[in-house]
Amino acid sequence: MKNILYVAETDAQRLKKINASALRFARELADRYGGELIAVLLGAQAARFASELACFAVDKVVTLSEASLDAELAGELSSACVGLAEAYDARFLVTPSSTRGKDFMPRVAAKLEAAMLSDCIGMADEDGAFRRPIWASKIVEVLQTHSERVCFSVRHTAFEPLPQDNEAAPIESFTFSPEGDGARFVRFDAVQSARPDLTDAEVVVSGGRGLKNEEGFKLVETFADLLGGAVGATRGAVDAGFCPNDYQVGQTGKIVAPQVYFAFGISGAIQHLAGMKSSKLIIAINKNGDEPIFKVADYGLVDDIFKSLPVLIDAVKAAKQE
Amino acid sequence: MKILVTVRQVPDLDARVLLSDDGSEIETDGAEPKINYFDEVAVERAVRFKEAGEADELVAVCIGASEATKELRAALAMGVDRAILVEADEAELDPSAVSQILEAVVRREQPQMVLMGKLGVDFENTQVPQMLAARMGWPQATFAFSVEMQGEDRVVVGREVDGGSSYLDLPLPAIISADLRLNEPRLRNVLAVVKAKNKPLEQLEADDLDVEPKALLSTLRYELPDEREAGIVVASVEELIEKLRTEARLF
Numbered sequence: 001m002k003n004i005l006y007v008a009e010t011d012a013q014r015l016k017k018i019n020a021s022a023l024r025f026a027r028e029l030a031d032r033y034g035g036e037l038i039a040v041l042l043g044a045q046a047a048r049f050a051s052e053l054a055c056f057a058v059d060k061v062v063t064l065s066e067a068s069l070d071a072e073l074a075g076e077l078s079s080a081c082v083g084l085a086e087a088y089d090a091r092f093l094v095t096p097s098s099t100r101g102k103d104f105m106p107r108v109a110a111k112l113e114a115a116m117l118s119d120c121i122g123m124a125d126e127d128g129a130f131r132r133p134i135w136a137s138k139i140v141e142v143l144q145t146h147s148e149r150v151c152f153s154v155r156h157t158a159f160e161p162l163p164q165d166n167e168a169a170p171i172e173s174f175t176f177s178p179e180g181d182g183a184r185f186v187r188f189d190a191v192q193s194a195r196p197d198l199t200d201a202e203v204v205v206s207g208g209r210g211l212k213n214e215e216g217f218k219l220v221e222t223f224a225d226l227l228g229g230a231v232g233a234t235r236g237a238v239d240a241g242f243c244p245n246d247y248q249v250g251q252t253g254k255i256v257a258p259q260v261y262f263a264f265g266i267s268g269a270i271q272h273l274a275g276m277k278s279s280k281l282i283i284a285i286n287k288n289g290d291e292p293i294f295k296v297a298d299y300g301l302v303d304d305i306f307k308s309l310p311v312l313i314d315a316v317k318a319a320k321q322e
Numbered sequence: 323m324k325i326l327v328t329v330r331q332v333p334d335l336d337a338r339v340l341l342s343d344d345g346s347e348i349e350t351d352g353a354e355p356k357i358n359y360f361d362e363v364a365v366e367r368a369v370r371f372k373e374a375g376e377a378d379e380l381v382a383v384c385i386g387a388s389e390a391t392k393e394l395r396a397a398l399a400m401g402v403d404r405a406i407l408v409e410a411d412e413a414e415l416d417p418s419a420v421s422q423i424l425e426a427v428v429r430r431e432q433p434q435m436v437l438m439g440k441l442g443v444d445f446e447n448t449q450v451p452q453m454l455a456a457r458m459g460w461p462q463a464t465f466a467f468s469v470e471m472q473g474e475d476r477v478v479v480g481r482e483v484d485g486g487s488s489y490l491d492l493p494l495p496a497i498i499s500a501d502l503r504l505n506e507p508r509l510r511n512v513l514a515v516v517k518a519k520n521k522p523l524e525q526l527e528a529d530d531l532d533v534e535p536k537a538l539l540s541t542l543r544y545e546l547p548d549e550r551e552a553g554i555v556v557a558s559v560e561e562l563i564e565k566l567r568t569e570a571r572l573f
């Protein structure tokens with residue numbers, strides 16, 4: 001067992017951006033432990049994104065064009081990964097820690113008798129040891145693996161994206177019929193949005209319960225749209241019905257690390273901080289200066305959001321007209 | 323239908339944490355441990371199945387220290403019928419070992435559905451339900467925000483996934499892990515807590531189940547991540563706009 005198998009993530013339109021960061025970790029594994037880095041695309045459209053994936057620093061791209069994988073059922077996905085791991089002599093299996101990766105990769109690990117590291121943020125000095133955040137990212141755990149194969153889901157915010165400027169690696173196709181476990185796909189209700197994806201956006205504007213209601217939350221959306229950013233939210237705002245739950249940032253929502261993160265009317269509960277505190281620049285507005293959000297904010301403003309946010313919005317509009 | 327629900331005891335995340343000098347242990351400021359919130363949500367779903375006449379027996383299981391009987395009693399107080407504690411030192415287990423013990427419990431109890439939490443809020447592994455499903459060869463639905471029976475032997479699960487909601491139709495037996503919005507767990511009233519004291523709680527060891535759990539991971543140490551440098555509090559929205567324009571060059 002020697003190679004590194006990277007399982008890429010796509011949606012109907014594209015190779016997701018998080019791959020570039022998760023691939024950085026896979027590349028580091030190959031550089032340290034040897035073996036080829038083999039990037040895999042699964043699903044009917046697999047071949048469509050192959051040439052794009054081949055330009056990262058990978059040694060090979062393998063496509064498994066099987067329509068039964070499009071529903072992203074854990075049974076079929078894990079069966080395919082086990083087939084690939086055996087055919088390509090994989091020692092390490094890596095995928096982003098999206099909901100898809102977190103759903104299928106532990107199932108692969110159990111089938112391969114492999115140790116599984118969720119949300120891995122890097123290697124440790126010791127051979128076969130790795131790092132991951134725990135306790136809502138208050139602590140880092142360093143773990144030793146005791147298995148021949150190791151599976152990972154990678155926290156993409158911990159890695160700089162790998163450049164996509166390499167000479168294209170060879171592409172080959174693999175034939176395999178994945179077996180399911182009886183689960184049937186019914187339907188997928190997509191959250192429709194013209195905004196960038198929360199996990200890829202350069203700017204994220206998030207609102208909390210301080211926005212009072214759906215109407216108030218619109219201010220957050222307006223500001224995000226002016227900056228071309230994504231909209232995020234706290235569990236408080238989601239549960240109060242201000243926005244869809246897909247917007248939730250935090251321990252049990254999305255983990256983001258944009259260039260700029262705005263936290264409006266957000267208290268800064270540990271579960272929320274876990275999802276955004278790796279952002280490069282954090283700006284918080286809250287009327288209560290004692291809230292924990294100010295402990296992570298680079299710029300904090302103690303003020304009523306309904307007074308200050310409209311002023312900010314006007315300032316951006318004015319700047320755009322200049 | 324018989325439902326097995328899994329329950330874990332977890333520390334209070336809001337407590338201040340310290341690491342021992344050699345980084346081998348996490349110390350909390352004497353805060354009360356509690357039931358893992360996602361497991362509480364799973365228990366609530368199971369109890370509602372029973373109230374609706376769709377389940378007839380609910381069994382809760384925990385693998386952990388004897389102190390965790392407190393969390394099993396909490397599940398009994400919510401409406402679970404009986405509980406099993408498989409005594410073990412969690413520090414010596416990993417998700418793989420836990421899933422091996424749970425497999426033995428599932429083979430003994432033969433439930434039609436296993437309801438679990440999507441993750442433990444302390445270690446956030448998000449692995450045990452999926453590993454258990456793989457071991458049993460059963461279908462899985464993780465991150466459930468809705469779980470509804472479809473006739474006698476199928477269940478439709480709505481899942482919170484990136485970009486929207488995904489719906490799966492699973493044949494039973496199946497493994498389901500609960501997300502935050504599946505329900506609001508009920509409060510446990512005094513009477514229910516008293517009654518729960520008389521419900522059966524069996525204490526076992528892995529040996530009694532004929533399993534020798536093998537952990538594939540062990541903790542070398544804990545570390546504290548780098549703290550963010552303290553920022554500044556600006557005096558006015560005008561000053562903030564100035565900073566955003568000149569320093570962050572945002573607009």
Ligand SMILES: Cc1cc2nc3c(=O)[nH]c(=O)nc-3n(C[C@H](O)[C@H](O)[C@H](O)COP(=O)(O)OP(=O)(O)OC[C@H]3O[C@@H](n4cnc5c(N)ncnc54)[C@H](O)[C@@H]3O)c2cc1C
Pocket residue numbers: 207208209210211233234235236237248249250251252253254264265266267268269270271272275285286287288291303304305306359360443502
């Ligand atoms: C198991 C579990 C998992 C969780 N996972 C997550 C998660 O993934 N993400 C998450 O976000 N939360 C999560 N939570 C919830 C978390 O603990 C907090 O309850 C939540 O983040 C609070 O949201 P909030 O900041 O919007 O609301 P609040 O804490 O109520 O804060 C509202 C803030 O708005 C301010 N405010 C009010 N009015 C104004 C005004 N006019 N102008 C300016 N400021 C104002 C207040 O001062 C306050 O600070 C989780 C909780 C549990 C138990």
Ligand SMILES: Nc1ncnc2c1ncn2[C@@H]1O[C@H](COP(=O)(O)O)[C@@H](O)[C@H]1O
Pocket residue numbers: 328329330358360361383384385386412417420437438439440441442445446447448449450451
């Ligand atoms: N020691 C344990 N005893 C019982 N259930 C557990 C145990 N560990 C994990 N689980 C279950 O698996 C879910 C996911 O846990 P984890 O994979 O550890 O994040 C939890 O919410 C529990 O329902």
